[in-house]
Amino acid sequence: MSRMMIQIYPLHKTIPMAIFDGLNLLIMNVYLTNTPEFSNEKLDEIIALLQGIPGELKFDKKDSFTQSQYKWLNPRFQDIEEIDSLTFKEYFDLVQGYREFQKDIKDEDFVILISSIRHDGNWFSAFSHRNIFVHGHEWDIISNVDSKFGIAYQCVENIFQSLIDLDIMHINDEPNIHHEPIGCINDLCGYKPEILKKLRMADICDSCYARSQSKGVSDFIITQILDILEVIRKEFVLSGRFKRKHPLEQIKIYPNGKIDIGGKNIVLNILPKVLYICLLKNLDGIPSDEVCENKDLFEQIYLKLKKNPDELAIQRMCCKKMKGDKHTPTFAIYKRRINEELIKKLGTTIANYYFVTLVEDKNHQNLYRVNLPEDKLVLSCIIKRNYIYLLKNQQIYETS
Ligand SMILES: [Zn+2]
Numbered sequence: 001m002s003r004m005m006i007q008i009y010p011l012h013k014t015i016p017m018a019i020f021d022g023l024n025l026l027i028m029n030v031y032l033t034n035t036p037e038f039s040n041e042k043l044d045e046i047i048a049l050l051q052g053i054p055g056e057l058k059f060d061k062k063d064s065f066t067q068s069q070y071k072w073l074n075p076r077f078q079d080i081e082e083i084d085s086l087t088f089k090e091y092f093d094l095v096q097g098y099r100e101f102q103k104d105i106k107d108e109d110f111v112i113l114i115s116s117i118r119h120d121g122n123w124f125s126a127f128s129h130r131n132i133f134v135h136g137h138e139w140d141i142i143s144n145v146d147s148k149f150g151i152a153y154q155c156v157e158n159i160f161q162s163l164i165d166l167d168i169m170h171i172n173d174e175p176n177i178h179h180e181p182i183g184c185i186n187d188l189c190g191y192k193p194e195i196l197k198k199l200r201m202a203d204i205c206d207s208c209y210a211r212s213q214s215k216g217v218s219d220f221i222i223t224q225i226l227d228i229l230e231v232i233r234k235e236f237v238l239s240g241r242f243k244r245k246h247p248l249e250q251i252k253i254y255p256n257g258k259i260d261i262g263g264k265n266i267v268l269n270i271l272p273k274v275l276y277i278c279l280l281k282n283l284d285g286i287p288s289d290e291v292c293e294n295k296d297l298f299e300q301i302y303l304k305l306k307k308n309p310d311e312l313a314i315q316r317m318c319c320k321k322m323k324g325d326k327h328t329p330t331f332a333i334y335k336r337r338i339n340e341e342l343i344k345k346l347g348t349t350i351a352n353y354y355f356v357t358l359v360e361d362k363n364h365q366n367l368y369r370v371n372l373p374e375d376k377l378v379l380s381c382i383i384k385r386n387y388i389y390l391l392k393n394q395q396i397y398e399t400s
Helices: 040-051 067-073 075-082 088-101 147-163 192-201 206-214 219-245 270-281 295-305 313-318 331-346 348-354
Strands: 026-034 057-061 110-115 125-128 131-135 251-253 259-261 264-266 356-360 366-370 377-379 389-392 395-398
Touching (some): 040 057, 040 110, 057 147, 088 125, 147 192, 147 219, 192 219, 264 331, 270 366, 295 313, 313 331
Parallel strands (some): 251 377
Antiparallel strands (some): 251 259
16 A cells, blocks of 8 residues: 555455465465556566566466456456546455456455556555555656656565554554555555655564564565565665766757757657657646646747648647547657657656656646756747737737
8 A cells, every 4th residue: 555555355365375386385376467557567577677586475477357348347448548536445346346257366365456547646556455556657656767667566466455454444443554654565655656655665664574574574575575575675765866867868859859868869749849849848747637728828838830731739738628529639648659759869867857757746646747847948038928819810929
């Protein structure tokens, strides 16, 4: 869990901690899977990372569900792009459905579903019995480290919490959920960036370790979990060092909309370019549920850069309704294209600093923003100035 956990299915069923596989090893299977929109390659990377630290927890995957199989479990999967978020029940029904469909998954096996669809209460992860979900996107909110490390952490964190049977129904009475972060695997992390502390500490505190002993969790599993956390910790610590050693290049926006980072030309089509420049101009971010209300900010940039503007282009990008009809905004597609181009030109490590991300502020409001300090940005005066434009008959009129 991060933030809180919830139980949907009965938790107090007795389950053997591990099963004997005949090879003098006590094996506990952990199967990872993904919703259709989440990258299969990323899932494979996460599994490879976890398999790199062998032990009693045996990480593996089974066949992924197709979109139509997910649709059968939840009709909303008919159109994945339309799903803003999933509830706990929806998440856990998906995991349970997957478990039941794969007939050879045993009750004591863990099943972890990784999805890029947000949880409706902004939880990174949660568990119910031995079903776990992990939100696989937005790790760039908290760090520039490859998301596979944060996701892998969430996987083992939820396994540990399930094994020690945290009382998630009474979160305020549960002594092993730390409301103030102390760097323990059981920190609540109500504010997402707080999660960085436990990623960098890679620890299980004395009290939580004692709890695991009292619940009969084998020391081999605890050691394996700590070894995995250590691999992840190194990645987060090293990335901090990299940032200190390699100061970021400024990003320059020229009057014609050319985007330059350290001499590298970031090539984008007009609408992704407008999206990116607009977020650079508004570094405080734009609330993710108010993109349409703020479409004038994008329009400003668009009309500056586009010679023969299309009156509806920005509305198509930002709004869910077009002339009264429901419509899927192209915003998310362009956001992805920007980040892909940044990776292509800068490599993943550096590109992370310039990404368009979805971040959560202290008031739990989600914002689209580029998480750059202002001194790393050079905007041409033309882009900076705010005009009011009127677009009539393909002609732009500047009114102030
Ligand atoms: Zn603890």
